[in-house]
Structures are given as structure tokens and as C-alpha cells.
Amino acid sequence: xxxxxxxxxxxxxxxxxxxxxxxxxxxxxxxxxxxxxxxxxxxxxxxxxxxxxxxxxxxxxxxxxxxxxxxxxxxxxxxxxxxxxxxxxxxxxxxxxxxxxxxxxxxxxxxxxxxxxxxxxxxxxxxxxxxxxxxxxxxxxxxxxxxxxxxxxxxxxxxxxxxxxxxxxxxxxx
Numbered sequence: 328x329x330x331x332x333x334x335x336x337x338x339x340x341x342x343x344x345x346x347x348x349x350x351x352x353x354x355x356x357x358x359x360x361x362x363x364x365x366x367x368x369x370x371x372x373x374x375x376x377x378x379x380x381x382x383x384x385x386x387x388x389x390x391x392x393x394x395x396x397x398x399x400x401x402x403x404x405x406x407x408x409x410x411x412x413x414x415x416x417x418x419x420x421x422x423x424x425x426x427x428x429x430x431x432x433x434x435x436x437x438x439x440x441x442x443x444x445x446x447x448x449x450x451x452x453x454x455x456x457x458x459x460x461x462x463x464x465x466x467x468x469x470x471x472x473x474x475x476x477x478x479x480x481x482x483x484x485x486x487x488x489x490x491x492x493x494x495x496x497x498x499x500x501x
Contacts, residue, residue, distance in 0.1 A: 358398045359410040359482065361386045365435065367416045375421050379464035381433070381471040382416055388475035393482060410446070412482070413438045417450065421467050431455045431466035435474055436492075439485045447485030448492065451477045 365382040386399045389412075397412065404411045419433040434452035438445060453473045455466045 359412050360400045360407050361397050361412045363399050363401050365414045375463050379467050381467035385471045392475040392479035410441045433470045447487050449488055450491040
């Protein structure tokens with residue numbers, strides 16, 4: 328099922344040795360910078376989302392899935408020259424309780440820019456309906472892995488989606 332990726336371990340289970348052994352991919356001039364943390368578009372303080380760090384794992388996963396053509400940075404992307412990928416989490420939902428709490432999902436919006444010029448944009452959503460997973464954050468970790476793969480694939484042939492910037496529907500009560 329395309330909406331879900333099975334993974335034997337979460338990103339936190341990868342060792343630094345494994346990450347360091349991955350190929351570096353493109354030349355430094357070909358890299359795309361992405362922020363270290365993907366921000367939420369709305370306040371999450373009253374939800375289970377504030378307990379999870381999938382938005383901190385997503386950029387590193389994207390770097391890994393892209394063969395290191397994406398480079399994570401602490402710099403303000405508005406001040407970085409060259410190609411940058413600006414990501415934000417449009418919506419996300421998680422809750423403990425397995426299938427009793429329904430599906431867990433995450434939607435990410437992104438814009439690929441080069442020196443301020445829009446090269447492409449997207450909005451990608453992944454859903455997990457994995458039953459009996461009682462964890463709160465583990466489903467979002469898996470969703471981050473799937474989203475990183477989707478974004479890395481999109482970066483190979485970026486396009487402009489005229490619907491990607493539409494205002495999302497109101498988030499459901501969590």
C-alpha cells in the first residue's frame with residue numbers, strides 16, 4: 328500500500344556510523360539546503376504532536392534519502408544563496424491507542440527556490456492506518472521516513488503545483 332511504509336526501526340535507531348557511511352552524492356554546488364527543523368503551520372501545544380520529534384528527524388531523513396544532495400543547515404534559509412527547500416507541516420495527527428484512535432497522518436508543504444526564484448512546490452500527505460500501534464510518536468516517525476522518500480523522489484524532477492499553496496481545510500479536533 329503506497330500510503331504506508333514498513334520499517335523495522337525508527338530513525339532514532341540509525342547510528343551515526345551508518346549515516347556517515349552513506350554516499351555524499353552531488354558536488355557541494357549542487358546541494359539543496361533545508362532547515363534543521365520543519366516548523367508547524369499552526370500551534371501544536373494542545374495536542375500530542377508536541378511530544379514527538381518527527382519534524383526534527385524529517386530533514387536528516389530527507390538528506391539520507393536524497394543521497395546527500397540535500398544538506399541540513401541551521402542558517403536562516405531566507406539568507407542562504409543557491410537552492411533551498413523550505414518545508415512546513417500543514418497538518419498532522421497522532422494519538423496513542425492503536426486502531427481505536429484512528430489513522431495517524433502528516434502533510435508537508437514545500438517550496439524549492441534558487442536565489443529566491445520558485446523552481447517548484449508540493450504538498451504531500453501520508454497516512455498510517457497500522458492497527459495496534461499504541462505509541463504516540465512512532466507512527467509519525469514512520470510517516471517521516473515515507474515523506475522523506477516522497478520528497479527526495481520529487482526533487483529529481485521538481486514541478487510547480489498550482490494547488491500546493493491553497494489554504495488547507497480546518498484541522499479536525501484532536
